[in-house]
Amino acid sequence: MKHMYDCYELNNGVRIPCIGFGTYKATDGNGEETIKTALEAGYRYFDTAAFYENEEEIGRAVRDSGIKREEIFLSSKVWKCDMGAERTKASFEESLRRLGTDYLDMYLIHWPRPDLDTREWKKLLTETWKAMEELYREGRVRAIGVSNFLPHHLEVLSDVSDILPAADQIEFHPGYTQELTVDYCKRKGILVQAWSPLGRMRVLKHPLLLELSEKYQVSPAQLCIRYALERGVLPLPKASSYERMKQNQEVFGFEISGEDMLRIGTMPPAGWSGEHPDFERVRF
Ligand code: A2P
Numbered sequence: 001m002k003h004m005y006d007c008y009e010l011n012n013g014v015r016i017p018c019i020g021f022g023t024y025k026a027t028d029g030n031g032e033e034t035i036k037t038a039l040e041a042g043y044r045y046f047d048t049a050a051f052y053e054n055e056e057e058i059g060r061a062v063r064d065s066g067i068k069r070e071e072i073f074l075s076s077k078v079w080k081c082d083m084g085a086e087r088t089k090a091s092f093e094e095s096l097r098r099l100g101t102d103y104l105d106m107y108l109i110h111w112p113r114p115d116l117d118t119r120e121w122k123k124l125l126t127e128t129w130k131a132m133e134e135l136y137r138e139g140r141v142r143a144i145g146v147s148n149f150l151p152h153h154l155e156v157l158s159d160v161s162d163i164l165p166a167a168d169q170i171e172f173h174p175g176y177t178q179e180l181t182v183d184y185c186k187r188k189g190i191l192v193q194a195w196s197p198l199g200r201m202r203v204l205k206h207p208l209l210l211e212l213s214e215k216y217q218v219s220p221a222q223l224c225i226r227y228a229l230e231r232g233v234l235p236l237p238k239a240s241s242y243e244r245m246k247q248n249q250e251v252f253g254f255e256i257s258g259e260d261m262l263r264i265g266t267m268p269p270a271g272w273s274g275e276h277p278d279f280e281r282v283r284f
Helices: 031-040 055-065 085-099 121-137 151-160 179-188 207-216 220-230 242-247 258-265
Strands: 007-009 015-017 045-047 073-078 106-109 144-147 167-171 191-195
Touching: 031 055, 031 242, 055 073, 055 085, 073 085, 085 121, 106 121, 106 167, 121 144, 121 151, 144 151, 144 191, 151 179, 167 179, 179 191, 207 220, 207 258, 220 242, 220 258
Parallel strands: 045 073, 073 106, 106 144, 144 167, 167 191
Antiparallel strands: 007 015
């Protein structure tokens, strides 16, 4: 990748910009303005979700920008409580309505199970995936995928479906790289996307990142984003100022050496959000 408009190719041939703009809580307070600023800063790929409650603002900002719809990559997600065949389809329609568009570039299942008490989660997940497949076959969405899925959740889908998810969006940053899941996805041709590629700032002060940021003369945030790209992972950084939005794209002028990639990949656990699909959230 040489530029943020360079693309990864998904397993169905659809091209996706190699850096996207993450919008969870990035739009708190002043959503439309943040997205307008991100558009001005050059972002063309916006990752949202019904749960983020910012689809309307993203839709308005995109429309007002005058940029053609086909030049923007829009991705959203179906929330836990809307799993199941009918609810998934209804939720998709609602997302389209709020975003003010008639198709999505990508649609993801936000979490593999609605909660820890739902015993029939595999059945519910299968129904949800079947609904996603229908939307895909009908041409309503260009690619379908998942988020926060671990290999055993992905196996549920491969047992019942010929269509593999195009992407799995997981927490991924130095200090929390989920190697088993990344490795599984690589083998199956599923693109890994990184939410919280900066570890929500928790890892930016880690001594290793500070040392390497001095060595490469870049910020720790730029190191994190470059690290994801060099792993073949698609980072979705969020930022509230134009300067940081720009800085997070300026990651193509340096390369992390093989040794430093290994040092980052083997650093002690750091910055985990506390979220895991199979366990209660851990609060720090
Ligand atoms: P802010 O919103 O004040 O710009 P993540 O994407 O890992 O969840 O991290 C998001 C956090 O990282 C946000 O709080 C954002 O702060 C901060 N952030 C984004 N870009 C940078 C940067 N280049 N340097 C430092 N912090 C950043």
